[in-house]
Amino acid sequence: MNKTVLTIFRETFSVMIISNIISSLGGLALHSVEKKLLILLPILIIVPGLNALIGGFASIVCSKFTTMLYLGEFPEGKWWQSHNFKALFSKVMVAALISSMYLAILAFVIAILRGFRFNPPLFIKITFMTIISTLILVALLLLFSIVTGLYIYHKKHDPNSYLIPLVTSIADVATMALFSVLLQFFF
């Protein structure tokens, strides 16, 4: 094996394994609702999409926040009162609302194509559950990114180096945990 391959392997392996194992914790939550997942087809279809959606939002909020921080558009004290924070929050929440509605509706269409019978109350429940999970998680991830990002920035480190792997792994676990709790609660 040549030196470059060894270097790539050494640099990537430990970070990747930690990130993968953190993501696997979400699988424990998922396993606890396995029976419901196999019966409620639209929910089974939603799971990988929701995982991708929240992971995508985690990357977006981290990169948007760090860019604003370096451009001097983000105040370090009382940031929650600033116009820029409120604008960022509302933009991200609107996008989260639209994409989660799309996720729930398309998951139902795919389930119906698979032979699942359309049931309006179930459709409303699942759509509501998907939207609520997305909005709660995106809001929490945004706040977590800001608080952690500012802390890292104060410690004279670059938030870009730490924030995305950290927040995307937390997003994976939190998504599966919250979705499983809501699934237990609603069904």
Added chain:
Amino acid sequence: MAFDKDSKEIAIGQIVTVTGGLLAGGALAFYTDKIALIPGIFVLLPGFLDMRGDVVGSLAARLSSELHIGSIDIAKQKRQGIRDGVVAAFLLSLAASVILGLVAYAASYFIFKINNPDIIWVAIIATIVSNLILIPLTVKSTVWFFAHGYDPDNVMGPYITVVGDVAAIVSLLIAIVIVT
């Protein structure tokens, strides 16, 4: 106004990503009977999806950097960087799959009292199958985008997330069929 250009760009990008995830979920839904054959498969699922994204995402980013700086040049037969990246991606994913399989087995055994060592083989076989699909596809696409004037840094992220999720689920299903 909340729904401005930024919101639109974010929503459109996310809709593309979600569509890939839904295709992957659709594949899962078509084979619920197969999934039920491997108890503990849901413990493996998020870590496996994350690992696939990490391996091909970093391979695409590495190839893109080398294409930009000129250490990979297809026209001049400078391809050592591609070979190194491919070997590293294959080895990384294989080593990670063994660990993920062991973690899924241990978690299923100690937490849910399910003794199913097949889950380790599912992780390894699914990784080999998905490598055969995703690694050549990542290399070809990165080089193709670069050669056609696109910046792979801008397009490979969402593209490989969408393709990677679908390929990962298909590979898991193939592995389940082989193991059972």
